Amino acid sequence: MIAQATNFAQNVDNTFIIIVGICVFFLVLITTLLITFAIKYNKKRNPKAVNIHGNIKLEIIWTIIPTLIVLYIFWLGWSDYIELATPPKDAMVINATASMWQWKFTYSNGKQADTLYVPVNENIKIKLNSTDVSHSFYIPAFRIKRDAMPNTNNSTWFNAEKLGSYTLFCAEYCGLNHSKMYTEVKVVTKDKFNNWLNSE
Amino acid sequence: MADNSIAISSKGHESYIDHKGKHSGLLGWIFSTDHKRIAILYLVAISSWFLIAVLLGFLIRLELLTPGETIVGAQTYNAFFTLHGIIMVFLFVIPAIPAIFGNFFLPIMLGAKDVAFPRLNLFSWYLYIIGGIFVIIAIFLPGGAPDSGWTFYIPYSIRTSTNMIFTLSAAFILGFSSIVTGLNFIVTIHRMRAPGMSWFRMPLFPWALYATGWIQVLVTPIIGITLLLIIVERVFRVGLFDPSLGGDPVLYQHLFWIYSHPAVYIMAVPAMGVITEIITVYSHKTIFGYKAIAFSSLAIALFGSLVWGHHMFSAGMSDTANFIFSLLTFLVAIPSAIKVFNWTATLYKGSIDLEPPMLYGLAFIFLFTIGGLTGIMLGTLSLDIHLTDTTFVVGHFHYVIFGTTGFAFIGGLYHWFPKMFGRTYNKKLAKISFWILLVGFNILYFPMFVMGWLGMPRRSYDYLPEYQSYHVISTIGSWILILALIIIVYTFIKALRSGERTHEMNYCGGETLEWKVETPPTHENFDEIPVITGGPYDYKQNELESEVE
CATH class of the missing domain: 2.60.40.420 (Cupredoxins -  blue copper proteins)
Structure with a gap:
């Protein structure tokens, strides 16, 4: 593992862990859906497709939730960064x-x-x-x-x-x-x- | 290229391959203004450059197998990664999908006989070839192959004694080739749609090309001017970017990334268009969220043009600039996420056919998700400070670029190959090589994330022993990946030479216009220009239902 020799490194790592957690969640979600659908709705099992043109509610949900999440992640990164960007005067x-x-x-x-x-x-x-x-x-x-x-x-x-x-x-x-x-x-x-x- | 024996289509029409124009033989190709023939010209040239760049990538990985010298010295290694980057970016990834599939299928999907400016179209191919020749000159001229990295960062690119001027000129010329193609597509989409094809009756691949066309036309001139300015600075010692002449290197980085970040979307958006077509065809149902996908292409093009500063978080921009660029970077994540969700939802209640193109489609979504999520990490200011200029970035952009454009290119070729050449390929080989490719890809690029987090700087010829195990895994991955590519190339060449002939118009159950024309298409695509009465994916249901009834 990589050494963690400053307080700042500790903060960055905490942010990293939170973001990795969010990312793994979405990756697992998408991958599971891909595999499940590919098996469940396979041509052999499901010879007739049902046309679904879209769903406004879903579109809104999957626009708003990612928006909130990315704003939160942005804020995490910015609050660590601003500490790094302002060196103490007595340094x-x-x-x-x-x-x-x-x-x-x-x-x-x-x-x-x-x-x-x-x-x-x-x-x-x-x-x-x-x-x-x-x-x-x-x-x-x-x-x-x-x-x-x-x-x-x-x-x-x-x-x-x-x-x-x-x-x-x-x-x-x-x-x-x-x-x-x-x-x-x-x-x-x-x-x-x-x-x-x-x-x- | 397909052979010249007569392939009369099912209706007795002559295909574009057999069409006799003013010239015959090779001249009939290199002087042809037929968008389909130009697409094939591009396919041959672009694939050749791709294989050269793959070879360079293979050598880079081989060199990194052990610390210190493995096969070549540092100068050669630096030239390897520079050329790998330049060839991949300017000669493969940027032109690949628009110039090959865009040229071939955009007019057909719109119900047109050709693009708006056929001669300009051929001209852009010549620019591409001239640009390629300049790269070859830059490699072999005394002075040595360029070693500045594909980013040409100043002051280094001013100081290096290698052949920078030819390299920069190559990128400049290739930029014009890209602008001309983009302009041609924009005009074609505005002016050449078949009667009844309103904007929202247009398939999504043309939508993606439309968004891409605007990026190409608007931002490529900026890199063109910037590269010219470096030449001016090198030759006439005018102080623009080089601090020792009174210039500002950060200004150069801004100008470079104003183009080169949107260029990522020039690469990715057309690939998303290809994948959208593939997913709907092999799910045998209409696309989920047509408008959401169309508008998210435009949103990506728009926001993507405003986020270049995220390449420079450690370069010394003001904190305000870092704040804004980081925030905007996160906004690009939203339309990208919307696309992923809509593609996934398209599979729901589909009738999924796991043909080779569809495997690539599904892998695309998986790899793009990893690329996108690691992009979120890099957009996070504090993480970027640690991760930028490490192999984490290299892993990220290979997932995004190879995972999207590369996979869409191969998947798209499987999808449209019989249509383009009237030949079928060996599906079993295509499936086996797909799985090898997917496994090799992840073994090759995933360790780069780990190494990068542990602090391994990118573009490094040598490294500390603590990183070696990751480098070894990555290099083994490169061998697996290249094995898959060899099988893929073999599959296509074999199909071209001895694949079974097919004239089946609609071999995959697609509903867009390319499935309503001959296989391979005739010289003018349509005997009569079709009249469009519905959405691009609407009428599929009726047909399916009537089949069942």
Whole structure:
């Protein structure tokens, strides 16, 4: 299973489970009807078809119910998303620069690294930039992704709650070694992080 | 193509295949303005490109069997998936159903002798061929096959040294072929319907082509202009989209998806039209909710043109834009759901004949439902942030595009093949290959949903070992699927060469006008233009009842 290292990931997964539930329900419903009808109303069993031109009541029902369901799903997705779209003001800022085909992270004191070290339980804002083509900053365990493009000011944020190391991918196809453009996010304790940040 | 021996129809009429025009032999085909011959020209060209793209897909899956290099290097792999996408999208899926079945059957279903502009129709085929030649040039010219992905995202497509200009020109020319076909169909539907065929007496396949025609005419010029602008930017270094020249890459993404999202409906809506015909014919009853299906085609065309931004939720659009695009995306789900419910309801109390086309019809509904529901997941903002640019998206659009257009194409070919060629095919082989195809399809594409949820980025040559088991399953699925395709191709070729001849006009109990003309149709389709007095699927009941009485 995929790691769930942020509170946001927890929310996304809850939404996912609800939607998967709804989808499985409809898929099973439709598939069952298809198979049942194909057997029950088979030519051999039912040589004479009955013409039914339609049914206004049914049309209304199967217009309104899906409408309500999709509006509900839309709302679930939007309410998670808006949390992701508004980084807390006190967040610690790290600059991430993407270039073909590597990541570079620059911290406030000027320290640079190609692995993303972050302290646990702290709001981290990542400012994204690219030196060449479009890339995308993607940490599956955090369920976040944001494109990094030259001359644009994209950013994202997270608050990692679990210590550990997670994969950070480039998700936007960027040429020859796109698939090699991944690194690690290391979530460490605050002390460890400060030691690392202030070391040479 | 069918052989040239004389096939005199039951009434002693000469079929379009044997018709002697100004030219004979091959010239009689490539200079013919007969909509049916043009359809066959398209069938040959489009099927050939389809098989090439399938081969590329097979190689992509083979490469992904193991992490690192399996059969080719990264550059070749990147060219494989780029070409697979370009050929499938521009040379197969977009033209397949309108240009083949639309050309062949639209005039017949409307009670017309040809489309409104027969010469323009032939011209569009030539544009298609020229576009295809440009793709071939782009592959083999020094510089290397294109590696930008079929989306041509800037800045990469400006920077890559591969043959982008020929590739972009190919897409540009193919776009015009599509516009011309769409325009032709719109005018044909407005002007050429038989006397008495009011809009709501028109079969639903023409309705689907009508909705599609408008999308083709309205949005294709946008991609045309955009592709020209990339060429201008590459050649003259004018800053439009490339940030290093002062341009905006997000602007490019908008312009690209303003066309390319509706293009999904150019692919899917005609397929829905085919399936609607198949389901009513093989249920031997009228369609359930005729108007609901007709209007939902138009609703999909309309809403579908307004949702392109959902491809860019992570690109850095404003939150307001994300809100609106996500909401509109959900609205497209509604007419799609309405169609699924109406098709399913059509089966109720039918007399269902599980002939090969019907198997494809039922599988279409099943696969389209999975494709549609995973589309709902991708339309959900928070889920899309996680899932976009992963293999989840690849799984989703293969369910939607292969599961609909691909299945409708094969199912439609079985449905109309004897009508088009006056030959029957081996139904047993057709059924066996159907089941192999369905199983292979799901083994191939379903693991992509799982991998994608686990974070596997798409368009990746290499991957981490934790994803390998899913890749292996998917690759095995591709072998099963290709086995089925080989049997299907064999079935059709065998039917063309040595299938039993048939002149039975109505071999499947259909009620639309193509079942009232000769098999194969004559050069002018009708001796006399029919006068329409009822709905397209209405009179079926009377006949059935009279049979029983």
